[in-house]
Amino acid sequence: MTYDILIVGGGPAGLSAAVNGRARGKSVLLLSSPMADNPLWKAERVENYLGLPGVTGPELLGAFRRHAKASGAEIRELRALSAMPVGETWYLSGEEHVFEGRSLVLAAGAVRGKALPGEERLLGRGVSYCATCDGMLYRGRDVVVLGWTESAEREADFLRRIGCAVRFHDRPQGVEILGEDAVTGVRVNGREEKADAVFLLRPAVAPTALLPGLAVENGAVTVDRNMATNLPGVFAAGDCTGGPYQAAKAAGEGLIAGQSAAKWADRTNQ
Numbered sequence: 001m002t003y004d005i006l007i008v009g010g011g012p013a014g015l016s017a018a019v020n021g022r023a024r025g026k027s028v029l030l031l032s033s034p035m036a037d038n039p040l041w042k043a044e045r046v047e048n049y050l051g052l053p054g055v056t057g058p059e060l061l062g063a064f065r066r067h068a069k070a071s072g073a074e075i076r077e078l079r080a081l082s083a084m085p086v087g088e089t090w091y092l093s094g095e096e097h098v099f100e101g102r103s104l105v106l107a108a109g110a111v112r113g114k115a116l117p118g119e120e121r122l123l124g125r126g127v128s129y130c131a132t133c134d135g136m137l138y139r140g141r142d143v144v145v146l147g148w149t150e151s152a153e154r155e156a157d158f159l160r161r162i163g164c165a166v167r168f169h170d171r172p173q174g175v176e177i178l179g180e181d182a183v184t185g186v187r188v189n190g191r192e193e194k195a196d197a198v199f200l201l202r203p204a205v206a207p208t209a210l211l212p213g214l215a216v217e218n219g220a221v222t223v224d225r226n227m228a229t230n231l232p233g234v235f236a237a238g239d240c241t242g243g244p245y246q247a248a249k250a251a252g253e254g255l256i257a258g259q260s261a262a263k264w265a266d267r268t269n270q
């Protein structure tokens with residue numbers, strides 16, 4: 001099926017876009033990493049969300065998610081890896097699945113930290129962001145998993161189950177990826193480890209890795225007042241468009257992005 005609106009990110013911005021897209025009768029699919037990987041999950045108390053002083057981050061996020069689900073949005077726990085236009089629609093890959101949509105809302109939060117040395121050069125040559133997509137390529141071989149998410153250890157176990165020899169590092173620092181034309185290993189805190197592949201499991205994927213050609217400035221996605229990006233049918237909302245990094249701003253921008261995406265879907269569905 002072709003969804004009216006595809007959304008990447010299950011934080012306040014993405015969930016608000018989902019509710020507001022559904023309010024206009026649009027079919028909505030939202031892909032996100034697990035709730036426990038969302039920054040709001042770590043907020044002990046949120047004092048400045050209007051009307052709800054002292055609410056905990058998990059309470060607020062849980063309420064947003066229940067609202068989006070009750071509105072009829074489809075929510076799937078998958079990491080979005082790339083999106084590309086085909087004619088008037090967008091194809092979005094979520095791990096081993098591909099989804100089609102008339103519009104796309106990027107609500108993937110702020111990317112914390114820079115690319116690792118060697119990461120961009122060796123992407124697709126042993127550097128992967130997805131264990132379930134690329135794991136089979138490295139059956140019977142040495143792989144290193146570098147995880148910054150709650151679910152990373154489970155993904156390392158998945159690779160072990162399919163026959164990879166896995167070394168797992170939980171939230172490592174001081175990492176360099178080694179290799180000229182293909183990954184040959186990693187250096188973690190000065191210690192070299194041999195590897196044929198390195199899986200980088202982060203809660204967020206850089207917007208430009210997801211959508212080549214997307215305009216960004218100082219790491220923030222460039223948007224107009226309708227939350228439209230430079231790419232036709234692509235809107236962005238929340239922390240990925242820059243500060244202030246706050247839930248209320250994210251929810252407000254998500255509302256605008258959801259409405260704009262709904263309008264776009266109407267235009268392309270004549």
Ligand SMILES: Cc1cc2nc3c(=O)[nH]c(=O)nc-3n(C[C@H](O)[C@H](O)[C@H](O)COP(=O)(O)OP(=O)(O)OC[C@H]3O[C@@H](n4cnc5c(N)ncnc54)[C@H](O)[C@@H]3O)c2cc1C
Nearest residue numbers: 009011012013032033043080109204238239245246247250
């Ligand atoms: C400790 C802490 C305390 C905070 N306290 C407050 C506070 O008191 N008040 C306040 O207003 N704000 C607070 N914030 C900030 C607030 O959490 C953020 O501003 C808000 O969550 C941003 O919403 P968002 O929807 O733009 O992005 P996010 O909430 O970051 O949501 C994006 C989601 O998309 C997922 N994602 C990213 N890329 C992909 C992909 N490729 N595929 C699938 N999923 C993906 C991410 O894992 C994440 O779950 C706090 C943040 C932290 C860390």
